[in-house]
Amino acid sequence: MSEDRELVKHALQGDRNAFEMLVLRHQQPLFNYLGRLVGERETALDFTQEVFLRAFAKLESFRPEYKFTTWLYRIASNCVIDHWRKKNIPCLSLDRSSGPDGEDAQRQAVDPSLSVVAGLEQAELRERIERGLERLPPELRELFVLRHVSGFSYDEIAAIKGQPSGTVKSRVFQAKETLRRMMEETP
Amino acid sequence: MKCPTPDLLEDYAEGFLSGTEARELEAHLGRCAACRQAFEARKRWLEACGSLPALMLPPGFAQRVMAAAFPRPRRRRRLLPALAAGLASLSLIAVLLIAAGVCNLPDLMTGSGRMLWRGLHVSASLGAKVVAGLMAMLKAAAQILRLVWGAIEILTAAAPPQVPVLALASLLVLAGIFVFGFRKSFIRR
Numbered sequence: 571m572s573e574d575r576e577l578v579k580h581a582l583q584g585d586r587n588a589f590e591m592l593v594l595r596h597q598q599p600l601f602n603y604l605g606r607l608v609g610e611r612e613t614a615l616d617f618t619q620e621v622f623l624r625a626f627a628k629l630e631s632f633r634p635e636y637k638f639t640t641w642l643y644r645i646a647s648n649c650v651i652d653h654w655r656k657k658n659i660p661c662l663s664l665d666r667s668s669g670p671d672g673e674d675a676q677r678q679a680v681d682p683s684l685s686v687v688a689g690l691e692q693a694e695l696r697e698r699i700e701r702g703l704e705r706l707p708p709e710l711r712e713l714f715v716l717r718h719v720s721g722f723s724y725d726e727i728a729a730i731k732g733q734p735s736g737t738v739k740s741r742v743f744q745a746k747e748t749l750r751r752m753m754e755e756t757p
Numbered sequence: 758m759k760c761p762t763p764d765l766l767e768d769y770a771e772g773f774l775s776g777t778e779a780r781e782l783e784a785h786l787g788r789c790a791a792c793r794q795a796f797e798a799r800k801r802w803l804e805a806c807g808s809l810p811a812l813m814l815p816p817g818f819a820q821r822v823m824a825a826a827f828p829r830p831r832r833r834r835r836l837l838p839a840l841a842a843g844l845a846s847l848s849l850i851a852v853l854l855i856a857a858g859v860c861n862l863p864d865l866m867t868g869s870g871r872m873l874w875r876g877l878h879v880s881a882s883l884g885a886k887v888v889a890g891l892m893a894m895l896k897a898a899a900q901i902l903r904l905v906w907g908a909i910e911i912l913t914a915a916a917p918p919q920v921p922v923l924a925l926a927s928l929l930v931l932a933g934i935f936v937f938g939f940r941k942s943f944i945r946r
Contacts, residue, residue, distance in 0.1 A: 586827060593819045598811070605812035614812070622822045687798045687805075695805040703809075718806040743764050746806065 574638035582629055589629075593622055596642060599720060603643070606715045607650050609704050617653070621646045640729045643720070647712065647730060654708050702753045710745035717742045758785045760792050763799065770800045 574595070580588035600621060605614035624645050625632075632641050687695060703711060716727045724742070728735040758781050761769075768774050769782050786793045854860045913921050 586823070589826065590819060590823055593822050597818055597822070598814055601814050601818075602812050606809070611812070615815070615818070618814075618818070619822050619825060623825055626826050687802045692801070692805055692808075695801070696809055699805055700809055714806070718803075719809055721807070740764075743767065746767075746802075747763075750802070 575634045578629060578632055578634070578638060581626075589626060592625075592638075596639065597622075600642065600646060603715055603720045604646060604650065606703060606719050607708075607712055608653065613653075617646070617649055621649055624649065636729070637726070639722075640726055643716070643722075643730045644732075650712070698753050699749065702749045705752055706745065706749055710741065710748055713738065713742045714745040714749065758782070760789060761785065763795075766792075766796050766799050767803065770796065770803055 574592065577588045577592050577595075581592065597618060601614060601618045604617045604621070605611065608614050608617060621642065625642055628645075632638065690698065703714065706714065713727065713731075716722050716730065717724070722730070724735045724739045727742070728738045731738060761782055765774075765782070769779060774782065786796055851860075851865075855862050855865070
């Protein structure tokens, strides 16, 4: 990670290769994140480029005490939220409480409804998750993707979204429960 | 210990529980078959969630980003210096050839003057031919228009006075439809 900071430092001094190295290091995971969020390959490609351009334009605002990935994904997240707003896709704030569904899911003692998992091969399960993900509400989809596709820790997601870690953790759980319920409803 | 909640099972599967909590849960899982089954299902679910196939970038994507971040300067700016450099090089070669005695300056000037004159002569005669051709085309078009006009005069004289008005109105409507149909070509967003 300190390598990222070094590369940013060199890029700020006008080293073009340093910025190219940053692009090469982060392009694939960033595209994966954006692709899972927007669902269209071409749009995701445009967004990935746009995020790197925005990052390049405000590279001076990056503070080395933070992780570069956190900073980059915050830009990406804002970019996607702007896109959803323009398309009038409702985005809920993470400040909102989990709601009765999420609470119920957490209170439930044993979870018999994971039956959707039992009868499926792992590949088929993955395929159904991919399909379900497209129908998941955007704000939950983003948290799911950050945690399970991009592999960020809850603390890192909290830093990206600017929210408490506990809130993020319970919303990620809610995202999975919603996804599971949706998979059960539409086999 | 009571049967654990799904989020506790998930915390255990993800390794977030403290040593004591984990031991208590393990003891419960050893006793409770339903919870053990629920835990196994949750573990499989989490594994599936975390192993979705990666979406692959097309090759050369980084170059695309770099080209957008560092756009090349326009070519037009380079054209003028290149032209000036070319002319300067030609002049230099000419001066060197004359100085070395390879070329005779008066002969060179006479020769190039003749070439220039011949070039002018050819282009002037070509231009004259083009203008003559255009004039012939215009004359032909005028003849056709005169014929059409004559035909319209004959028709309007024979027809009742409402017909020309009707024809004019129809023409206007047609023109309106044409402009409306192609409005996207005229109006820039």
